[in-house]
Amino acid sequence: MIxxxxxxxxxxxVGLFAIFEAGLLKMRxxxxxxxxxVGGQLSEIYPKKPIYDIPxxxxxxxxxxxxxxVEQAKPFHPGYTLGERIEGLEKRGEADFVLTTNMGTxxxxxxxxxxxxxxxxxxxxxxxxxxxxxxNGRGVNYMILDPEKYRGQKMVIAGGGDSALDWTIxxxxxxxxxxxxxxxxxFRGAPDSVNKVMELAESGKINLxxxxxxxxxxxxGKLESVEVIHNRTMETTSYEADHLIPLFGLSPKLGPIxxxxxxxxxxxxEVNTDDYSTNIPxxxxxxxxxxxxxxLKLILCGFHEAALMSHSAYQYMNPGIKYTxxxxxxxxxxxx
Amino acid sequence: MSDINIVVEDRExxxxxLVAPTDMGLSLMEFLKACExxxxxxxxxxxxxxxxxxxxxxGEEKLNEMSxxxxxxxxxxxxxxPNSRLACQLQLSPVMNGLKVRLHAMD
Ligand SMILES: Cc1cc2nc3c(=O)[nH]c(=O)nc-3n(C[C@H](O)[C@H](O)[C@H](O)COP(=O)(O)OP(=O)(O)OC[C@H]3O[C@@H](n4cnc5c(N)ncnc54)[C@H](O)[C@@H]3O)c2cc1C
Ligand code: FES
Numbered sequence: 297m298i299x300x301x302x303x304x305x306x307x308x309x310v311g312l313f314a315i316f317e318a319g320l321l322k323m324r325x326x327x328x329x330x331x332x333x334v335g336g337q338l339s340e341i342y343p344k345k346p347i348y349d350i351p352x353x354x355x356x357x358x359x360x361x362x363x364x365x366v367e368q369a370k371p372f373h374p375g376y377t378l379g380e381r382i383e384g385l386e387k388r389g390e391a392d393f394v395l396t397t398n399m400g401t402x403x404x405x406x407x408x409x410x411x412x413x414x415x416x417x418x419x420x421x422x423x424x425x426x427x428x429x430x431x432n433g434r435g436v437n438y439m440i441l442d443p444e445k446y447r448g449q450k451m452v453i454a455g456g457g458d459s460a461l462d463w464t465i466x467x468x469x470x471x472x473x474x475x476x477x478x479x480x481x482x483f484r485g486a487p488d489s490v491n492k493v494m495e496l497a498e499s500g501k502i503n504l505x506x507x508x509x510x511x512x513x514x515x516x517g518k519l520e521s522v523e524v525i526h527n528r529t530m531e532t533t534s535y536e537a538d539h540l541i542p543l544f545g546l547s548p549k550l551g552p553i554x555x556x557x558x559x560x561x562x563x564x565x566e567v568n569t570d571d572y573s574t575n576i577p578x579x580x581x582x583x584x585x586x587x588x589x590x591x592l593k594l595i596l597c598g599f600h601e602a603a604l605m606s607h608s609a610y611q612y613m614n615p616g617i618k619y620t621x622x623x624x625x626x627x628x629x630x631x632x
Numbered sequence: 633m634s635d636i637n638i639v640v641e642d643r644e645x646x647x648x649x650l651v652a653p654t655d656m657g658l659s660l661m662e663f664l665k666a667c668e669x670x671x672x673x674x675x676x677x678x679x680x681x682x683x684x685x686x687x688x689x690x691g692e693e694k695l696n697e698m699s700x701x702x703x704x705x706x707x708x709x710x711x712x713x714p715n716s717r718l719a720c721q722l723q724l725s726p727v728m729n730g731l732k733v734r735l736h737a738m739d
Contacts, residue, residue: 341680414674422710457708479712484704545708547683547738548674 300326303405308336310583310598311411317606319372326375335362371631414548435519455543571608636729661720677720685736
């Protein structure tokens with residue numbers, strides 16, 4: 297079990313900056329994100345786009361801002377649980393919260409900060425009958441967290457975007473047999489990746505199946521084969537497979553947060569703008585996930601909310617102890 | 633006369649005929665949002681999220697060609713139809729009069 301002062305759900309820019317603000321007040325943070333990497337929308341949707349409205353940066357690439365936020369948070373040694381979705385939240389005793397993830401990880405915290413942005417970025421699933429019966433360790437995965445898990449096995453990847461191309465190139469040398477299924481006859485991904493995939497197909501290292509869609513999956517208890525249908529001839533072909541990885545991008549969903557008895561309006565959590573607390577004492581919501589009059593979904597606004605939240609969380613955790621705000625120019629950044 | 637008629641079918645199958653201005657520089661995505669349709673448009677119109685996808689039922693031939701960016705983004709959808717387009721990449725114009733679109737199913 298992980299134990300911390302503040303559990304932060306969501307490792308987007310706002311969750312990451314909250315580590316720093318909480319750290320200045322000597323509170324430890326643990327962040328949880330369903331994505332395998334930190335950065336939220338910036339790393340997932342627009343890593344290479346320049347941002348122009350971060351104070352002090354006339355321009356900064358989204359991924360560069362995330363890298364800097366991670367660096368800025370380092371003195372406070374945050375914990376990270378990545379690739380796991382927070383599903384359960386329970387209040388235990390007077391002050392503590394217990395969070396559980398879809399993988400069974402348990403995190404105990406005195407304060408919970410929801411910095412979940414647009415919600416959990418969940419994989420878009422193809423409409424293939426029976427796919428769910430092979431999820432959760434039985435062959436179908438929508439994200440690749442540990443490529444070594446697939447060494448020497450037979451795999452089908454479906455999709456035509458950059459991640460399908462990148463993983464095909466990477467896994468061609470790891471798995472024993474790899475089939476890439478793509479709906480159209482060409483790829484619009486990075487030209488370099490497209491060329492590499494074509495070379496792998498020409499040299500016989502992968503099976504490249506174009507103009508085709510996933511049709512069905514089968515197996516006894518675990519995945520054994522994937523059937524693919526050609527979208528012009530309607531001919532079907534079956535491929536032996538221990539693993540199927542459909543890579544059709546991610547879309548955000550509020551998900552489990554909706555069930556926690558928080559006041560919610562139009563998929564966002566209502567907060568008190570004094571300190572961004574929710575209707576449940578000890579739970580705060582900052583960044584894109586909250587709503588209040590004149591809310592602006594901007595990184596800058598989320599940073600401000602993180603600062604006010606931290607001071608309130610300090611008071612919540614240390615009732616009766618008065619904290620006087622000190623500038624970092626006076627105190628510096630004292631690591632723990 | 634710069635207004636056009638657009639027919640929109642929501643995800644429940646309800647069809648509404650709407651009058652849309654073409655002199656305000658709006659994209660179809662912005663117009664659908666202004667009419668309070670359930671269109672996330674997470675990326676604000678940068679062809680980066682595919683949450684504004686529509687299926688064009690009538691008038692496809694009147695639309696501009698797809699850019700590589702639009703094609704690449706649409707191509708990440710598991711249930712892309714041959715007539716699917718990103719509403720944020722369709723700027724409302726007089727030639728689009730009579731267009732009929734259906735909001736693409738959301739997973
Ligand atoms: C294309 C685009 C361009 C943008 N440009 C700008 C700009 O120029 N300037 C600007 O200020 N803003 C911009 N924004 C908005 C900005 O990205 C958001 O305001 C910002 O990302 C919000 O940060 P956040 O930390 O609140 O949430 P997010 O970045 O959305 O991060 C939330 C994280 O929480 C995780 N999560 C949610 N629920 C769970 C759960 N139950 N379990 C585990 N993890 C969970 C998600 O996986 C996600 O990684 C842009 C947005 C987009 C899409
Ligand atoms: S609004 Fe994101 S792709 Fe159209």
